[in-house]
Structure formats: structure tokens, C-alpha cells
Amino acid sequence: MSEQSVEKNVLEIKDKSELMIDLAYSSLLYDNKTIAKEVYDLEDLIDTIYSDLQRETFEQVKNKTLSVDSALTILKLAQAGEEIADAAQEIADVQLRDVELHPIIKLSLRESDEVFTRVQVSADSILCGKTLGSLKLSSETGMQVIAMRHQNRWLYGPNKYTIIDAEDILFAKGPEDGEEHLTALANATSNEI
Amino acid sequence: MSEQSVEKNVLEIKDKSELMIDLAYSSLLYDNKTIAKEVYDLEDLIDTIYSDLQRETFEQVKNKTLSVDSALTILKLAQAGEEIADAAQEIADVQLRDVELHPIIKLSLRESDEVFTRVQVSADSILCGKTLGSLKLSSETGMQVIAMRHQNRWLYGPNKYTIIDAEDILFAKGPEDGEEHLTALANATSNEI
Numbered sequence: 001m002s003e004q005s006v007e008k009n010v011l012e013i014k015d016k017s018e019l020m021i022d023l024a025y026s027s028l029l030y031d032n033k034t035i036a037k038e039v040y041d042l043e044d045l046i047d048t049i050y051s052d053l054q055r056e057t058f059e060q061v062k063n064k065t066l067s068v069d070s071a072l073t074i075l076k077l078a079q080a081g082e083e084i085a086d087a088a089q090e091i092a093d094v095q096l097r098d099v100e101l102h103p104i105i106k107l108s109l110r111e112s113d114e115v116f117t118r119v120q121v122s123a124d125s126i127l128c129g130k131t132l133g134s135l136k137l138s139s140e141t142g143m144q145v146i147a148m149r150h151q152n153r154w155l156y157g158p159n160k161y162t163i164i165d166a167e168d169i170l171f172a173k174g175p176e177d178g179e180e181h182l183t184a185l186a187n188a189t190s191n192e193i
Numbered sequence: 194m195s196e197q198s199v200e201k202n203v204l205e206i207k208d209k210s211e212l213m214i215d216l217a218y219s220s221l222l223y224d225n226k227t228i229a230k231e232v233y234d235l236e237d238l239i240d241t242i243y244s245d246l247q248r249e250t251f252e253q254v255k256n257k258t259l260s261v262d263s264a265l266t267i268l269k270l271a272q273a274g275e276e277i278a279d280a281a282q283e284i285a286d287v288q289l290r291d292v293e294l295h296p297i298i299k300l301s302l303r304e305s306d307e308v309f310t311r312v313q314v315s316a317d318s319i320l321c322g323k324t325l326g327s328l329k330l331s332s333e334t335g336m337q338v339i340a341m342r343h344q345n346r347w348l349y350g351p352n353k354y355t356i357i358d359a360e361d362i363l364f365a366k367g368p369e370d371g372e373e374h375l376t377a378l379a380n381a382t383s384n385e386i
Binding site for chain 1: 207304335
């Protein structure tokens, strides 16, 4: 493992752990056990990355390519990410254990600073066949797609190369007025724009 | 405390703990101890809210206005938020302890799925004198303002009523192309639009 993969791993723990929080709350709001299980799988993945990172920092300190101070900082950041992932798993656990979420709590979660939404892309939506990157969905609507369902396949944490297809279901989070915009786009045909 | 304040407190722990993660990473990226200290203050606040919430759920269970199952779920969610807040504090700790962050890690954090940015609002920017809500900054650019500095005053987690003034410094996070848009707005005069 090179120095580059140390950074890559720190970044992956950061991004994945934050995605896990969003997925966990989405699983609660939409009573979705598939998403909740993904949070568990991501937690396993983060444990593996964290173990690799621990070994690699020691190897690099031994080889004098990393200072002890830098190694400690890197592990501290990674450990914080690992703890965030654990907390996300506890949130997903509420969904998986079939505990009925108090309806008022569910309602209240929707009034969060950032709302979660789920929209289905209509067959003739202008989003169809385009990548998230080319649509600039996130910067144009403020909504970040955190998961997608394409027929029976799921995709978590899509990137700019991910293509949106007709009938896909998008799970996203963002500001309240972004939700309306995204829903409008998912239902808008090119004739309407 | 009413049932309503139970939900309000769960939501506040959720929102504040996530804000803390963003502030903590911002403090690292911009070597900013003021923001890092705010993360510590928010952690104290969350501890207080969590204690209040624990007492209130027991009171409500005693009064039979809340079921034991609901009480357990509420505390589980709040505890997860409290753990996220602890992890955020550990990240801020790296900044406060004067540990030099490995420059490559810092660079790598900027390549995260969501980037952090800091922009100063020019004296004649079209943003001046407007509220975040009326500007729809978050849904128009994808950038969420997490902290603001107005002269020597700081504001963390601004809301839709927060007014942007000339020379304010905005700390925001969002997609990469949103960063360019926000920077352009912060420097654009009405004549340029």
C-alpha cells in the first residue's frame, strides 16, 4: 500500500460513514430494510478499511515514510469516522429490529434542516439516460442522491458517471425547496421545459 | 416538557451532531480554532439536551403518555446522535491540539464527495442584504452554509432568516461545481447578472 492509499482510505472512511448516516435515516423514514442492511454491509467495509489503514500507517512509520505525529492524526481521523459508522449502524438497527418508530418522531425527522425524499423517475422524464454529472443535479437542485433503485438492483452513493433510467427510484437529501425541484424534474418531459 | 419537546430534542441532536461533523472538518481544512472550539461547545449543548431527553422519556413512560418501545427507540436515536457528536469532537480535537495535519490528507479531504469552501462576500455582491431563505442559496447552488463570520461575530448553522452582509465570510459545503457558483455570486454585482 502506498502513501496515496492511506489518504484514499481516510477519505473513503469519511465519505462512507457520512453516507451511512443518510442511508440509516432514509431507511427509517421509508421503512426500508434493504437500505438498512446496506448500512450494515458498509460498516463491515469500513472495519476492513480501518484495519488496512492501521497496518499501513505502522508499516510506513517503520519505513520512515510517515512521521509518528502524522500517523497518530491519520488514525484519529479514521477512528472518528469508524465511530460515526457505528452510530449509523445503531440508527439502521432501529429499522431492522422491527421497532415501530413513533410516528411523530418520523414526522419530525422530515422537518430536519435537510429533508429526505424518494422520487420515481417517470418514463419520459428529461432525466432519463443522463448521468448525474451531466445533469449537475446536486448543484442545480441542492439534492444529493444517496441511493437509487433500478428495477431490482440497488446502488448506494452513486457518482457523477451514474446514469438515470426511466422508472428508477431516487433516494435523495437536501433543502426543502430542492425536493420540489427534483420531483418536478423527475416528472417533467422535454416538452415541458 | 411536552411530547412535542421530545421530538424537538431528537431532531436537534440529529441536526446539531451533523453540523458538528461539517464544522470539525472545516476547522481542520482552514486551520480554524474558533470553529473547532464551537464544536466543543455544541458537544456540551448536546449532552444537556440528551440528559433532558432521558428524564422526559422516563416521565412520559411513568405518566403513560409514551410506550416503553417508543421511549427505547427515541433514546437509541438520541444516543446515536450523541456518539456522532463525540466523534465530531475528536476531529475538532486534531485542530485544537495543534497537531500538524499531514498536507496530503488535507488535500485529500478537499476531494471528498462534498467539498468545503470559504468565500468572502464582496461589498457590492448581489447577496448583500438578502436572507439565505430568499436567496435559496442551498437549492440554487447546492452549497449549504454551515458557519458565517460577520466582522468579529460568528454564527453557526445559520437558518433561512439569516441575512448576508457585505464582507461576511461564508463557510459552506456542497458539490464541486456548487463551489464555483457560490464564489461567483459572492463576487457578482447586480450589473453582472
